[in-house]
Amino acid sequence: MGISALGYINGVHVIPPGRYYDKGYRELFAEAALKALESAGNPDIKAIYIASALSELTGEQLAIGNILRDYSGIRNAPSIRVENGDGSGGFAFMVALNHVASMNDGCVLLVGIDKPHEVTSLKQNKYASYLLDSDYESYFGATPVVLAALMAKQYLKNYEYKYEDLAAWAIKMHERGAKTPFAYFKRAAKLKDVLESELVADPLRLYDVSPFVDGAAALVLCSKPNTRDQAVGVLGYGFGASNSYFASRNDYTALMSVIEAVKAFNPLNDFNGIVSVHDTYSILGVLALESLGLCKRGSALRLLNEGYFDPGGKVMVNLDGGLKAVGNSMGASGVYQLASATMQLRGDKPFNGLNAEAAVVEDMVGVDQESVVFMLKVVK
Amino acid sequence: MVDQSLSVPKYWRRIPQYYRLTALKCRKCGRVYFPPRAICDCGSREFDEVELPRRGRLIEFTVLRSVTSDFEKQRPLIFGIVDLNGVRVLGQLVDCPNPEKLSDNAEVEVVFRRVKEDSDYGIIYYGFKLRPLKGCW
Numbered sequence: 175m176g177i178s179a180l181g182y183i184n185g186v187h188v189i190p191p192g193r194y195y196d197k198g199y200r201e202l203f204a205e206a207a208l209k210a211l212e213s214a215g216n217p218d219i220k221a222i223y224i225a226s227a228l229s230e231l232t233g234e235q236l237a238i239g240n241i242l243r244d245y246s247g248i249r250n251a252p253s254i255r256v257e258n259g260d261g262s263g264g265f266a267f268m269v270a271l272n273h274v275a276s277m278n279d280g281c282v283l284l285v286g287i288d289k290p291h292e293v294t295s296l297k298q299n300k301y302a303s304y305l306l307d308s309d310y311e312s313y314f315g316a317t318p319v320v321l322a323a324l325m326a327k328q329y330l331k332n333y334e335y336k337y338e339d340l341a342a343w344a345i346k347m348h349e350r351g352a353k354t355p356f357a358y359f360k361r362a363a364k365l366k367d368v369l370e371s372e373l374v375a376d377p378l379r380l381y382d383v384s385p386f387v388d389g390a391a392a393l394v395l396c397s398k399p400n401t402r403d404q405a406v407g408v409l410g411y412g413f414g415a416s417n418s419y420f421a422s423r424n425d426y427t428a429l430m431s432v433i434e435a436v437k438a439f440n441p442l443n444d445f446n447g448i449v450s451v452h453d454t455y456s457i458l459g460v461l462a463l464e465s466l467g468l469c470k471r472g473s474a475l476r477l478l479n480e481g482y483f484d485p486g487g488k489v490m491v492n493l494d495g496g497l498k499a500v501g502n503s504m505g506a507s508g509v510y511q512l513a514s515a516t517m518q519l520r521g522d523k524p525f526n527g528l529n530a531e532a533a534v535v536e537d538m539v540g541v542d543q544e545s546v547v548f549m550l551k552v553v554k
Numbered sequence: 555m556v557d558q559s560l561s562v563p564k565y566w567r568r569i570p571q572y573y574r575l576t577a578l579k580c581r582k583c584g585r586v587y588f589p590p591r592a593i594c595d596c597g598s599r600e601f602d603e604v605e606l607p608r609r610g611r612l613i614e615f616t617v618l619r620s621v622t623s624d625f626e627k628q629r630p631l632i633f634g635i636v637d638l639n640g641v642r643v644l645g646q647l648v649d650c651p652n653p654e655k656l657s658d659n660a661e662v663e664v665v666f667r668r669v670k671e672d673s674d675y676g677i678i679y680y681g682f683k684l685r686p687l688k689g690c691w
């Protein structure tokens with residue numbers, strides 16, 4: 175095999191994100207978890223990791239692990255819930271990965287789950303504002319989109335782009351989402367749609383914002399590859415953090431946590447393969463590409479418009495349409511990214527014919543609070 | 555009532571920052587932190603309290619149209635990053651009916667205003683806001 179991985183993703187399942195008024199946390203959890211376990215050949219599970227940001231806020235449930243487990247009939251494994259905002263999925267995966275790496279032979283289950291649509295959009299905005307510093311930022315009414323908008327304004331100004339250039343993110347993500355079976359938005363968007371959509375926080379419009387969705391995605395992570403399939407291994411990961419108080423950051427046009435996290439790897443300027451970025455807002459997807467080192471500062475928007483990040487190219491970005499098209503399932507979003515990257519590497523339909531051997535997956539907490547970046551690889 | 559009495563300390567313990575922009579200045583290297591921190595990047599844990607200057611320059615701003623439940627009546631909200639003698643703070647800009655008229659580097663002053671009324675319990679909260687000196691209309 176030659177490659178030594180920290181762990182192997184032997185099974186995945188994602189629920190198509192949406193507004194599940196007829197299903198609660200337990201129903202979505204059971205569906206994702208049981209199908210992921212089945213796809214991994216129903217191995218014994220040593221632990222259940224649950225990535226969720228909103229389970230007590232919208233589900234009014236503490237200690238949700240046993241409720242979910244009991245409903246799903248998964249016994250004899252402790253449940254561990256990980257909360258790190260909309261980065262919960264990536265951080266839970268990091269913990270699960272370390273657990274698996276410490277075992278000779280064993281598997282753990284990771285489920286990302288959240289249901290923002292249990293509450294109204296005003297409440298969703300309030301809960302999203304908890305991603306900022308509650309004492310010094312959200313106290314004054316600031317929300318994540320405010321910080322993203324300030325970054326977008328600075329970026330467009332500094333590098334002399336027009337808003338139309340940024341609109342390409344939404345257009346390309348919708349185009350990709352239209353081909354993704356589990357995307358929330360499955361229709362294409364035209365420049366006119368983006369330009370005429372309502373302003374949320376200038377320059378960002380509705381199309382720059384990933385929609386809140388209910389969702390559950392599950393992975394079975396094991397210390398040994400599943401021989402029945404082409405295995406996907408996790409080669410490594412990096413972690414980084416930025417100043418928690420937004421205004422105190424030195425640079426409003428880079429994601430410091432991503433720059434720090436990616437130092438765990440050799441520079442990615444020659445990287446060839448699949449990239450998944452946490453585009454809660456269009457600008458954060460663009461900045462992530464630069465902060466990962468995939469291209470020079472200020473160049474990502476030009477390259478995006480030139481098609482450099484399109485499917486079939488050297489660096490294929492958000493082949494499923496990203497959070498923009500798949501939806502923002504908060505604590506589950508990182509698990510969706512990891513599950514989707516696994517399907518893309520395996521060449522599951524509609525991602526067949528890509529022949530990519532490696533994937534970089536970036537998950538971020540809030541607007542550049544903490545980030546974790548993973549390197550996934552096909553192990554033949 | 556239990557919820558109210560619990561929410562109040564979260565507010566009053568921050569009054570020095572909300573009302574007077576009280577920051578911490580490192581005794582060793584002189585760096586000023588707003589909001590306060592327990593330890594300086596230089597490693598020192600000894601600080602003096604200082605109040606940030608009341609005037610500064612606007613670095614960037616945006617107008618938020620999709621607000622949270624506590625701010626529904628105040629929609630839209632203008633947020634700006636302001637440089638107060640080298641320390642940058644995020645705050646709401648007020649007395650600015652036409653934000654598109656705000657110029658880069660506009661001079662702003664710190665003012666004291668009502669921040670919000672809690673949507674669940676009706677408690678009124680106060681704090682600093684930022685007013686463009688030359689207005690914007």
Ligand SMILES: [Zn+2]
Nearest residue numbers: 580583594596
């Ligand atoms: Zn110091």
